[in-house]
Amino acid sequence: MFDLSINAFFMQLLTGLQMGSIYVLIALGLTLIFGTLGVVNFAHGALYLVAIYLAVSINDAMGFGMALVLVPTILFILGLAMERGLIQFFYNRPHTDQILVTFGLAIVIQELLKWVFGANNIPFAIPSWGNGIILMHEWFPFLEGFVVYPKWRMILVVVSIVTVSAVFALLHWTTFGLVIRAGMRDSEMLQFLGVNINRRFMIVFGLGSLIAGIAGVFGGPVTQVSPEVGMHLLVPSFLVVVIGGMGSLSGAVLAGILIGMAQSFTAYDINLSTIIIYLITVIVLLVRPRGLLGAKGVFE
């Protein structure tokens, strides 16, 4: 049952943070793509799936360093190709069309990967520097006795924080970011000012995909590497985007942590922990249809 000790509370906090980290990384790409292009990309989970399979393969063949460099790069290019080859034809179509076509694409990718790699979980060998545990009680003296946490999971949290910060810095401190933020508000006006906004939005799609690549490299060992992982993560990540507010980056971060925490703190009851995220979604949407930090007018 519910354990009220400080140690249990602390561990659940960490687990919530770690689960939230993956949701945030995937939701970040989803919300960026929705906010700029207005496309609901249900293939985003499949991009994560591609990333973990690429990561595990490159990691085995050439080591983790190469996986870290190559996977996000390949995913960036894959994102651009996907936008040019498919998504761009659906900009002016209803969201339902977008969902259908990207969902279909997700299934195709999933089945292809299953065909190539098989349906079973593939072990992901964590590099030696990421193995082992962290002695939490040495860092946090208020903990009682001996408290440890897997080092890799902490690394995942840190990677997520760094990635989110980098995206925020890009969007808020660079001219590219200014153009993107302005384009999210009024893309036509930017074109009237001579900006080729569609090319920049294509790059954003690539970026969203690149972030799924980073998520795959660090998340693979945690979420496991099997074909259904993409869909398993897509639903919560999509709900994170909805709860946070479609197109809102800070909303995605907030909602990602919220959902991670909610699942972690209800983990003592498997049923509750499964439905909690839908429960939160329903409540948030009833009270605030645009999501926690969503822009006024979107889905309101």
Place this chain on the structure above:
Amino acid sequence: MSVLANNHQVQSFFSCRDLNAYYGESYVVQGVSFDIPEGEIVALLGRNGAGKSSTLRTIARANQPALTSGEIWLNGQAMHTMETYEAARNGIQLVCEDRRIIPGVTVEDNLTLAQIAEPIGWDKERVYSHFPRLAERRKQEASSLSGGEQQMLSVARALCRDVKLLLLDEPYEGLAPVIVQEIERMLQEVKKMGITTIIVEQNAVAALKLADHAIIIDTGEIVFTGTAQEVLDNQALREEYLAV
């Protein structure tokens, strides 16, 4: 010499030929043609829903309404083959009817956004010395500006580009009379700079004060072309098409 004489078609600085444009099924620009010599100001007038904004948007190469046929020439360049952003890079600047200030970013950011793509026009210092009100509010969130200030910013933003044809859609709309006077003074200055301009206005008298020529459209078609003075003098014409 003879080759030149045969092939050189005498063309105005700005010229549009038989423009036809649609919002979906609805035919909003119906065979519009006119020319503007360099440096002139034309008032484009007409009733609500006559198709004035649609005509400006068509010339600015907006995606909607969609241009289905016709030609748009500016300074010898074919604008009708261009994308929206390319038309803007080649000198067309549309100051939209609802001003379209980008919210969520500062006044200065709005100017910066006009200076992303080459070729650019005014630098920020020049904007600020011309519009001290904008200088004072440069760090302010842009949508917090008053209506008049937003209009100023909207025009200033166009001047930050290398503008060859300025399209003004209802610059006086929704502004108090004192503010209208202020914007009028600003547009008089723009006129002195010799920028070729099309101005659309409900306030026909105000537009005609600024303009050299006038065009009146009704249900997407041109029904009158003449000098600004002719419209001011012709009460019957104004009553028929402008309801003033």
